[in-house]
Amino acid sequence: MTISALSALAQAAREAARLLASASPAAKNQALLGIAERLRSQREPLLLANQKDLEAAQAAGLPPAKLDRLRLNERILGDLVEGLRQIAAMPDPVGEIEGLQIRPNGLQVGRMRIPLGVIGFIYESRPNATVEASALSLKAGNAILLRGGKEAFHSNQALVRLMQEALQEADLPHQAIQLVPTTDRRAILEMCHLSGLLDLIIPRGGKELIELVQREARMPVLAHAEGVNHLFVDESADLEAAVRIALNGKTQRPSTCNSLEKVLVHQAIAPTFLPKLAQAMAEAGVELRGDERTRAIIPAKPAQEQDWRTEYLDLILAVKVVDSLEEALEHIARYGSRHTEVICTEHHAHALRFLREVDASLVLVNASPRFNDGFQLGLGAEIGISTSKLHAYGPMGVRELTTTKFVALGQGQVREG
Amino acid sequence: MTISALSALAQAAREAARLLASASPAAKNQALLGIAERLRSQREPLLLANQKDLEAAQAAGLPPAKLDRLRLNERILGDLVEGLRQIAAMPDPVGEIEGLQIRPNGLQVGRMRIPLGVIGFIYESRPNATVEASALSLKAGNAILLRGGKEAFHSNQALVRLMQEALQEADLPHQAIQLVPTTDRRAILEMCHLSGLLDLIIPRGGKELIELVQREARMPVLAHAEGVNHLFVDESADLEAAVRIALNGKTQRPSTCNSLEKVLVHQAIAPTFLPKLAQAMAEAGVELRGDERTRAIIPAKPAQEQDWRTEYLDLILAVKVVDSLEEALEHIARYGSRHTEVICTEHHAHALRFLREVDASLVLVNASPRFNDGFQLGLGAEIGISTSKLHAYGPMGVRELTTTKFVALGQGQVREG
Numbered sequence: 001m002t003i004s005a006l007s008a009l010a011q012a013a014r015e016a017a018r019l020l021a022s023a024s025p026a027a028k029n030q031a032l033l034g035i036a037e038r039l040r041s042q043r044e045p046l047l048l049a050n051q052k053d054l055e056a057a058q059a060a061g062l063p064p065a066k067l068d069r070l071r072l073n074e075r076i077l078g079d080l081v082e083g084l085r086q087i088a089a090m091p092d093p094v095g096e097i098e099g100l101q102i103r104p105n106g107l108q109v110g111r112m113r114i115p116l117g118v119i120g121f122i123y124e125s126r127p128n129a130t131v132e133a134s135a136l137s138l139k140a141g142n143a144i145l146l147r148g149g150k151e152a153f154h155s156n157q158a159l160v161r162l163m164q165e166a167l168q169e170a171d172l173p174h175q176a177i178q179l180v181p182t183t184d185r186r187a188i189l190e191m192c193h194l195s196g197l198l199d200l201i202i203p204r205g206g207k208e209l210i211e212l213v214q215r216e217a218r219m220p221v222l223a224h225a226e227g228v229n230h231l232f233v234d235e236s237a238d239l240e241a242a243v244r245i246a247l248n249g250k251t252q253r254p255s256t257c258n259s260l261e262k263v264l265v266h267q268a269i270a271p272t273f274l275p276k277l278a279q280a281m282a283e284a285g286v287e288l289r290g291d292e293r294t295r296a297i298i299p300a301k302p303a304q305e306q307d308w309r310t311e312y313l314d315l316i317l318a319v320k321v322v323d324s325l326e327e328a329l330e331h332i333a334r335y336g337s338r339h340t341e342v343i344c345t346e347h348h349a350h351a352l353r354f355l356r357e358v359d360a361s362l363v364l365v366n367a368s369p370r371f372n373d374g375f376q377l378g379l380g381a382e383i384g385i386s387t388s389k390l391h392a393y394g395p396m397g398v399r400e401l402t403t404t405k406f407v408a409l410g411q412g413q414v415r416e417g
Numbered sequence: 418m419t420i421s422a423l424s425a426l427a428q429a430a431r432e433a434a435r436l437l438a439s440a441s442p443a444a445k446n447q448a449l450l451g452i453a454e455r456l457r458s459q460r461e462p463l464l465l466a467n468q469k470d471l472e473a474a475q476a477a478g479l480p481p482a483k484l485d486r487l488r489l490n491e492r493i494l495g496d497l498v499e500g501l502r503q504i505a506a507m508p509d510p511v512g513e514i515e516g517l518q519i520r521p522n523g524l525q526v527g528r529m530r531i532p533l534g535v536i537g538f539i540y541e542s543r544p545n546a547t548v549e550a551s552a553l554s555l556k557a558g559n560a561i562l563l564r565g566g567k568e569a570f571h572s573n574q575a576l577v578r579l580m581q582e583a584l585q586e587a588d589l590p591h592q593a594i595q596l597v598p599t600t601d602r603r604a605i606l607e608m609c610h611l612s613g614l615l616d617l618i619i620p621r622g623g624k625e626l627i628e629l630v631q632r633e634a635r636m637p638v639l640a641h642a643e644g645v646n647h648l649f650v651d652e653s654a655d656l657e658a659a660v661r662i663a664l665n666g667k668t669q670r671p672s673t674c675n676s677l678e679k680v681l682v683h684q685a686i687a688p689t690f691l692p693k694l695a696q697a698m699a700e701a702g703v704e705l706r707g708d709e710r711t712r713a714i715i716p717a718k719p720a721q722e723q724d725w726r727t728e729y730l731d732l733i734l735a736v737k738v739v740d741s742l743e744e745a746l747e748h749i750a751r752y753g754s755r756h757t758e759v760i761c762t763e764h765h766a767h768a769l770r771f772l773r774e775v776d777a778s779l780v781l782v783n784a785s786p787r788f789n790d791g792f793q794l795g796l797g798a799e800i801g802i803s804t805s806k807l808h809a810y811g812p813m814g815v816r817e818l819t820t821t822k823f824v825a826l827g828q829g830q831v832r833e834g
Contacts, residue, residue, distance in 0.1 A: 018750065022774050095773060101795055107784055109794050112772065116806055199806055220637060220807040241829035248831035333435065355529065355824050356512060357439050367524055367827025376832065377526050377823060378518055389533055389616055390637040391808040394823040406794060406811040407772050410784025412658035414665035415793065 006190045009178050010145060010197035013118045016173035017143035021115050025092035027170045032135055034166030036084040039077050039131070042162050047072060049158035050127065057151050065255065069126050070151055080131050083381050087135050090380050093402050094141045107413050111404035115141030117199035119401065120191045121383070122147045122213060124205035127155040133202075133383045134163055134177045140401035143176040145198065147191060149205075150183030157181075192216035202396075204384045222396065225387040226311040227257035227339035229369045232328040232354070234345035235266040239273050241366060242344040243280050246317075248368040249342070251284045255313050257385065258340050258372040262308065263319045264328045267293070270321045274298045277319070286315045293321035308335045325350055329357055336360060338387050340369040361387055361394035423607045426595050427562060427614035430535045433590035434560035438532050442509035444587045449552055451583030453501040456494050456548070459579050464489060466575035467544065474568050482672070486542050487568055497548050500798050504552050507797050510819050511558045524830050528821035532558030534616035536818065537608045538800070539564045539630060541622035544572040550619075550800045551580055551594045557818035560593045562615065564608060566622075567600030574598075609633035619813075621801045639813065642804040643728040644674035644756035646786045649745040649771070651762035652683040656690050658783060659761040660697050663734075665785040666759070668701045672730050674802065675757050675789040679725065680736045681745045684710070687738045691715045694736070703732045710738035725752040742767050746774055753777060755804050757786040778804055778811035 020028075039046070050072040057067055093113045100110035119142050121133045130148055137144040148156040156179055164174035180187050188209075192201065195218035202222050203213040210223050231249060233242045249260025265273055270293065278298040281288055289307050290300035300319060307318040308331075322328050332341055342364045343354040351365045362372040372395065374382025379397030386392045392400040437445075456463070467489040474484055510530045517527035536559050538550045547565055554561040565573040573596055581591035597604050605626075609618065612635035619639050620630040627640050648666060650659045666677025682690055687710065695715040698705055706724050707717035717736060724735040725748075739745050749758055759781045760771040768782045779789040789812065791799025796814030803809045809817040 021776070022770075103793070103795060107788065111811075112780075114776070117776075215635070218632070220805065222807075238829065244829060244831055252832055351826075359438075359531070359534075360822060362823040362825060363529075364825040365827060366829055367825055368831040370832035371524065371825055371830070372823070376520070377825070378520060388637065389820045390639075391820075393820050394528075403806045403808075403810050405777060406779040406789070408779060408781040408784050408788055408794070409768075410782060412655065412661060412783050413788070414661055414785040415669055415787035 006180065006187060007194060007197065009180065010118065010194050012175040013143040013145050013178060014197055016175035017115065017117050017141075019173050020138070020141050020143060020176050021094070023141065023172055025094075027172055028092070028138055028141070029088040031138060031166045031170035031172055032084050032088040034169050035131065035135065035163050036081045038162040038166055039081050039084075042158075043077060046077075046155070046158050046162070049154040052154045053152055062151065066125065066151070070155075072127055072155060076128055080128055083132060084135055086380050087139050087398065090139065090398060092139070093399050097407065098404065105413050106411065108409040110407055112407045113402050113404050116401055116403055118143045118145065118197060120145050120147070120194070120198040120201040122188055122191065122201065122203045122205070122209065124149040124209065125151055127152045127159060129204070130156045130159045131163070132381055134160075136381055136383050136398050136401055138176060139398045142401055143178075145178050145180060145191070147180040147187060153183055188212065189216055193218055195219050202384055220391070222384065222386045222388050222392060224257070224384040225339065226337055227259065228261055228309060228311050228335060228337040229259065229340040229342070230262045230264055230328075230332050230336060231260055231342045231344065231369070232264045232322075232325070232332070233266060233269065233273055234325065234343060234347060234350055235268045236347040236350070237266075237269065237273075237344035238346060238366070239269065239276060242273065243276050245342065245344060245366070245368050246277060247280050247284060249370055250281070250286055250317050251315065252368075252370050254315055256370070257311070258369050259313065260342075260369050261310070261312055261318065262335075263317060264322050264331060265294070265319065266325075266328075267321050267323055270294070271297055274319070281317060284315070286317050289316065289318045291320045294319045311337070325353065329354070332358055339385070340364070340372040342367065342369050361385060423597065423604060424611060424614060426597065427535065427611050429592040430560040430562050430595060431614055433592035434532065434534050436590050437555075437558050437560060437593050438511070440558065440589055442511075444589055445509070445555055445558070446505040448555060448583045448587035448589055449501050449505040451586050452548065452552065452580050453498045455579040455583055456498050456501075459575075460494060463494075463572070463575050463579070466571040469571045470569055479568065483542065483568070487544065487572075489544055489572060493545055497545055500549060501552055503797050504556050504815065507556065507815060509556070510816050514824065515821065522830050523828065525826040527824055529824045530819050530821050533818055533820055535560045535562065535614060537562050537564070537611070537615040537618040539605055539608065539618065539620045539622070539626065541566040541626065542568055544569045544576060546621070547573050547576045548580070549798055551577075553798055553800050553815050553818055555593060556815045559818055560595075562595050562597060562608070564597040564604060570600055605629065606633055610635055612636050619801055637808070639801070639803045639805050639809060641674070641801040642756065643754055644676065645678055645726060645728050645752060645754040646676065646757040646759070647679045647681055647745075647749050647753060648677055648759045648761065648786070649681045649739075649742070649749070650683060650686065650690055651742065651760060651764060651767050652685045653764040653767070654686065654690075654761035655763060655783070656686065656693060659690065660693050662759065662761060662783070662785050663694060664697050664701060666787060667698070667703055667734050668732065669785075669787050671732055673787070674728070675786050676730065677759075677786050678727070678729055678735065679752075680734060681739050681748060682711070682736065683742075683745075684738050684740055687711070688714055691736070698734060701732070703734050706733065706735045708737045711736045728754070742770065746771070749775055756802070757781070757789040759784065759786050778802060
């Protein structure tokens with residue numbers, strides 16, 4: 001794949017984006033439902049393509065957890081179909097005018113919601129992301145250039161082919177969804193340098209990929225960083241709820257970025273809370289690492305400085321006793337990764353202060369960090385969770401793939417001063 | 418100025434930003450009004466510092482237009498004071514919760530508006546920008562690191578000193594507004610590399626400065642690009658209004674980025690409209706450059722291909738006859754700079770289509786492009802006009818210097834699926 005070939009794809013995407021920006025909601029929804037239909041009717045060739053990827057991955061010695069993420073099956077296809085129907089049923093954001101006001105000179109001024117243009121999406125393994133990202137991008141009126149992982153290449157090709165058919169059937173340009181037809185890593189660098197053609201790059205994958213894209217990209221990047229997520233158990237917390245939330249946060253799906261990694265415990269309740277926590281975690285097979293004050297109350301491996309900074313993505317949890325809400329806030333400001341932070345408290349002022357002062361894409365009171373997810377927070381679906389503060393902070397759904405321009409309606413007004 | 422010295426300023430700004438994020442609206446407004454008061458009470462030392470800059474600039478042979486931009490006087494100080502009062506009177510955006518909804522599991526989810534953190538502002542000449550940018554940043558709860566032009570250095574030092582006094586009087590950290598204490602151009606590069614310390618860089622100045630920052634910055638950049646702005650005079654336009662708008666757009670303040678640079682005229686009305694336009698422009702001393710069809714109707718210099726791409730910022734206007742709205746839309750898509758675009762029409766469907774399809778930070782119907790300005794559009798004031806589509810597109814006021822995080826209020830909810 002040469003730069004000129006990739007840039008030709010991006011040029012075609014730009015032209016498609018221009019047409020899509022004024023496409024009717026009906027045509028976009030027809031394409032979304034057409035994709036859903038084809039995921040059913042073309043199930044067999046799709047699973048065959050996926051089988052090819054699975055066999056290659058097995059031969060290459062991929063670990064079982066990674067094979068699992070690669071696999072398409074009836075349940076996953078069913079979830080994708082359901083997701084597509086939900087996205088089709090959502091209101092179309094494009095063309096909506098917000099905050100229309102009449103200025104003293106009679107000029108009517110508002111902000112019209114518009115697509116971003118062309119999105120570059122660089123991601124690893126899971127082939128469902130191919131459909132989810134494309135569907136959100138299409139609903140928002142954008143074109144998308146997909147660069148998936150090499151393990152899912154045949155699955156992605158089959159998925160993109162059927163999505164392009166659905167676009168054509170709805171009289172929309174099939175170049176609105178395109179797959180970079182190579183898994184050469186240089187294609188990532190080339191995408192990063194296509195400024196003027198891509199309006200945005202979203203990297204979703206390991207830390208190394210994200211740092212590479214942030215360093216190289218000449219256009220805005222919405223990065224999805226790691227989650228070093230804390231639960232602070234305040235003096236006044238409902239201790240049963242705190243244990244339940246810690247357990248759900250750590251064990252429901254430990255490999256995800258919205259899992260719990262650290263627990264900070266107020267010293268006043270440490271002697272009663274920590275034994276409950278230790279018992280629940282032991283039953284779930286979770287290894288505890290604690291600071292000295294924790295280890296004076298429950299058995300745990302000694303936590304090192306590095307433990308406070310690490311996203312384990314595994315059944316390991318670091319625990320620290322703190323003197324106060326202030327100390328918890330400071331610890332989170334120093335070690336947190338601005339992803340997901342939780343307080344368990346029954347104290348109104350403490351809840352408000354934590355909500356206000358903690359800088360993270362989602363801050364929760366008395367609920368599991370696992371809720372940091374577009375579907376769970378009511379966005380319908382997500383293309384990723386942004387930990388960049390500009391443009392979007394947190395899960396990104398259809399609305400986060402749009403922007404607004406100002407519009408002004410006059411009757412001949414000119415400026416005086 | 419060494420990197421470590423600049424990075425120490427930025428570190429201090431980060432700490433100030435953390436305190437400011439939870440400062441009360443009353444304290445921030447007290448500081449804003451304190452700045453206004455000091456612009457009055459310290460007028461004399463301020464004008465003396467400005468005089469020093471003016472003398473140095475004169476000795477260096479700066480052209481009169483640039484000297485004029487550098488000058489502080491009673492009227493400019495009065496406008497700044499009025500602007501500060503308006504910003505103080507605006508509602509405080511920080512802490513506002515948008516779209517609070519209750520999810521099926523009882524979790525209450527919303528988005529809380531929060532400051533961005535630390536803003537790097539790199540700008541040229543006009544010292545009023547020092548106060549305007551600082552005031553907007555402060556109201557939004559951010560810290561700002563200012564890097565002004567070398568011509569305004571003494572004026573900027575005096576302004577920042579009095580702003581810091583006002584912060585201290587309001588018990589706010591004075592490091593929330595800091596001036597980079599050197600005009601060495603290397604400081605710009607160093608600021609671009611302070612990733613992790615600056616959340617955003619806003620470059621405001623010439624094309625060269627903006628391109629340098631976009632290339633070098635390792636954090637998000639909200640660029641303020643040139644305005645290659647069009648007026649399309651449709652077949653059905655009110656021709657008197659179209660002449661008035663063209664004249665206002667071109668001549669009210671030709672050196673600004675929201676001035677008119679090109680007129681596209683529908684062929685059906687070209688024979689009646691062009692003579693009116695030519696007469697008005699001749700009276701205002703504007704040089705016309707036209708395509709062949711224009712020059713068959715009115716006298717004008719021949720326009721070259723380069724004319725369609727050029728931001729003149731001068732009393733020059735390029736004129737082209739087009740066959741249709743479609744041709745106008747295509748011309749704007751090819752040559753426009755996504756800044757400000759105007760249609761004059763009495764045809765409802767054409768107005769709607771132009772509004773919808775033109776990609777620019779402000780699209781107007783029957784009004785002057787000069788309205789692309791934060792104050793004119795109702796934002797109170799502006800720190801710049803973004804032509805980046807991400808985060809903010811168009812004039813940036815207080816709200817555009819904030820972002821939102823998700824907040825979730827639970828009663829012990831955990832995730833099931």
